[in-house]
Amino acid sequence: MKKFKVGDLVTRRSYNSDVIFRIQKIEDNIAILRSYRIRLMADAPLYDLIKYEIKDSNKLKKDLLMESYDFIQRQQKHLILNTKQVRKSDLKNAYQEHQVKVLHLDGDRDYLELSLANYRNLNINVKGFFVPEKGQPECIYQYLKEYRPDILVITGHDGELNNRVYHTSEYFIRTVEIARSIEPDLDSLVIFAGACQSDYERLIESGANFASSPQNKLIHFLDPILIVEKIVFTSIREVIPVKDIIKNTITGEGGIGGVETRGKLRLRYP
Secondary structure (H helix, E strand, C coil): CCCCCCCCEEEEHHHCCCCCEEEEEEECCEEEEEECCECEEEEEEHHHEEECCCCCCCHHHHHHHHHHHHHHHHHHHHHHHHHHHHHHHHHHHCCEEECCEEEEEECCHHHHHHHHHHHHHCCCEEEEEECCHHHHHHHHHHHHHHHCCCEEEEECCECEEECCEECCHHHHHHHHHHHHHHCCCCCCCEEEECCCCCCHHHHHHHCCCEECCCCCCCCECCHHHHHHHHHHCCECCCEECHHHHHHCCCCCECCEEECCEECCEEEECC
């Protein structure tokens, strides 16, 4: 059997090498895997793994960064149009935007860096922290008290082990519950929670405004950012139809669901 080590890029033979993973941990000849392009967590026996060879060790990350920038630049056209529509009648009175604060906790360090780059590209005010999924419930109280965000993103990697048993959904659910004990109003604190194949029903029941994944789909790492974008640049006067939120994501129908929520864009004067 070919030797594998933590950090290796691999695919799974039994799934026709459809997804590239990085090995997070190896225990008793079972590898715990985190996807490189989507927010999926999985496990596989070592004999099922195929090492993914690349000539340039930075190529995948560069490709992923370019992919995210290309998509976000297309999204910016929507952002600019949407913001202009909200402010059009108010420009002559010198109204300004009241900045929305976003807190993003991510169980994947690489995805966090890419996410923060894209938040900045969208001119969104964000504080982001790498926190492994298991540690998110323990630190959320302190983060919320310190940063007092308008929008909270709780994400990382997840996956369904078997019928309604998930890798990390319990951590996301507990984190949402703690956040809602601090701020129960769904419009005062807007929460996105989950990753690939997360326990959607329980995340919504625990208090998330938006969550993944109602049809057990794999979601793109940019999806949480695109949800935030829609909320940040929609007026507080408007309730956003959930279908409009879903249309703003890459995964689309079945990957993200949620409840009607007000936008967060406020104007101040002078």
